[in-house]
Amino acid sequence: MKRTPKPEPAELIRINRYLSMCGVASRRKADEMVLEGKVEINHKVVRDLGTKIDPRRDKIYINGKQIVQVHDFVYLVMNKPRDTITTLSDERGRTTVMKLLHSKHRVYPIGRLDRNTTGVLLFTNDGEFANRLMHPKFEIQKSYLVTCETAVTFEHVDQLRKGMRIEDGKTAPAEVYVMPHSKGKEIGIIIHEGRNRQVRRMFEALGYVVKKLDRVAYGPVTKEGLARGATRSLTRPEVRKLRELTGMPEVQP
Ligand code: URA
Numbered sequence: 001m002k003r004t005p006k007p008e009p010a011e012l013i014r015i016n017r018y019l020s021m022c023g024v025a026s027r028r029k030a031d032e033m034v035l036e037g038k039v040e041i042n043h044k045v046v047r048d049l050g051t052k053i054d055p056r057r058d059k060i061y062i063n064g065k066q067i068v069q070v071h072d073f074v075y076l077v078m079n080k081p082r083d084t085i086t087t088l089s090d091e092r093g094r095t096t097v098m099k100l101l102h103s104k105h106r107v108y109p110i111g112r113l114d115r116n117t118t119g120v121l122l123f124t125n126d127g128e129f130a131n132r133l134m135h136p137k138f139e140i141q142k143s144y145l146v147t148c149e150t151a152v153t154f155e156h157v158d159q160l161r162k163g164m165r166i167e168d169g170k171t172a173p174a175e176v177y178v179m180p181h182s183k184g185k186e187i188g189i190i191i192h193e194g195r196n197r198q199v200r201r202m203f204e205a206l207g208y209v210v211k212k213l214d215r216v217a218y219g220p221v222t223k224e225g226l227a228r229g230a231t232r233s234l235t236r237p238e239v240r241k242l243r244e245l246t247g248m249p250e251v252q253p
Contacts, residue, residue, distance in 0.1 A: 011054065011055070011056070012052035012053065012054055013052060013053060013055065014050070014051070014052055015030065015034060015039060015041070015046065015049075015051045015052070015053055015060075016028075016030035016031050016034065016049065018053055018055060018060065019033070019039075019060075019062075019067070022067055024062065024067060031049050033062065034046060034047060034048075034049055034051070035047060035049070038062055038063050039060070039061070039062055040060070040061040040062075040064075041053055041058050041059070041060055041061075042058055042059050043059070043061070065249065066249035067249065068249050073124065073125060073126040073129070074103070074105045074107050074123075074124060074125050074126075074233070075122070075123075075124050075126070075129070075233065075234040075238075075239050075242075076101070076103065076107060076122065076123040076124070076231050076232065076233055076234065077120060077121070077122055077123075077218075077221050077223065077226070077231065077232060077233075077234055078097060078100065078101065078120075078121045078122075078123065078226075078229075078230070078231040079118070079119060079120065079121075079223040079226040079227065079228050079229065079230055079231075080097060080100075080113055080117070080118055080119060080120075080121045080215075080228075080229075081100075081118060081228040081229045082115075082116045082118055083095065083115060083116065084096065084097050084099075084100060084115065085097070085115050086109050086111075086112035086113055086114075086121065087112075088108070094115075097109055097121060097123075100229055100231075101123065101231055103123070103231075105125055106125055107123040107124055107125045108123060108124065108125070108130065109121055109122070109123050110122040110123065110124060110129075110130045110133050110134060111133075111134050111194055113215060114197060114200065114213070116213070117200075117213045117214070117215060118212070118213070118214045118215070118228065119144075119214045119215035119216055119223055120215045120216065120217060120218045120221060120222065120223050121215070121218075122218055122221065122234075123231075128248070129242070129243065129246070129248065132246035132247070132248060133219075133242065133246060134194060135246075136192075136193060136194065138245060138246045138247070139192035140192060140194075140218070140219045140242075140245060140246070141190050141191070141192050141217070141219060142190070142191055142192070142194070142215060142217070142218055142219075143188065143189070143190045143215070143216045143217040143218075144188070144189050144190075144191070144199050144213060144214065144215050144216065145179070145186060145187075145188055145212075145213075145214045145216050146186070146187045146188075146189060146199060146203060146210055146212070146213055147182075147185060147186050147210070147211045147212035147213075147214075148185050148186075148187065148203060148208040148209065148210060148211065149185070149208065149209040149211055150185065150208065150209070151183055151184030151185055152178065152184055152185070152187055152203075152206075152208060153184075156206045156208075157176050157178060157187070159206065160174055160176045160187075160189060160202060160203075160206075161173060161174060161175070161176045164202060164205065164206070165205070166195075166198070166201045166202060166205050167201070168195060171191070171193065171195075171198065171202060172191070172192065172193055174189050174190060174191045175188075175189070175190040176188070176189050176190075177189075187203075188216075189202075199213060200213060219241065219242050219245055220237075220238055220241045220242065221234060221238050221242070
């Protein structure tokens with residue numbers, strides 16, 4: 001006779017303990033929040049300080065915003081070096097970003113950088129987070145430093161700024177800066193689209209040879225202090241900001 005598997009027993013914990021574990025507030029402050037009617041469990045306001053919850057099943061909201069605990073999620077940033085490819089494996093034995101990463105977690109790159117583009121590359125095992133960051137509707141800003149072989153003219157800076165035609169359609173307006181003391185050869189550009197090889201294609205369409213392309217920031221995340229090829233975990237404020245930018249519930253890792 002086949003038996004239906006029993007559901008795992010719930011591990012109930014007091015609401016104030018859960019909120020303090022999530023880093024939302026101290027237990028005393030959490031009690032105050034409950035008494036003030038700020039805490040909802042599964043969309044019902046709770047005012048009983050003795051309320052217990054099952055963190056795996058119940059949905060907790062504070063002031064209408066969902067609180068989630070994501071100790072199983074990993075968020076990393078690598079300062080990608082040149083001559084590495086953004087694929088999980090390569091049959092031709094070229095160095096992949098995964099080889100450099102040495103992570104014990106099954107994480108994946110969020111989007112890709114060309115083989116010879118350096119700089120900020122994010123990794124995670126949080127699929128929804130990755131999908132949202134790459135979705136064009138959230139317009140996450142990516143900042144690049146482009147080094148060209150020759151000086152970029154003011155006219156072309158204007159075109160890059162306003163949006164210009166490349167094979168797959170007009171680019172959205174971008175922020176563009178000529179870097180001081182670079183004789184016009186170094187350009188900072190901030191775009192929020194993520195089309196394939198977009199920055200290189202924009203400069204190439206205007207007739208420039210791109211000598212170097214470095215992604216200096218992805219939303220609030222920079223590679224400051226991170227050696228080429230090195231990786232670090234994102235800080236809590238960085239994760240919080242990226243989740244906020246993509247309309248995800250606040251997270252307390
Ligand atoms: N734009 C490019 O051209 N290359 C990259 O790697 C990223 C953005």
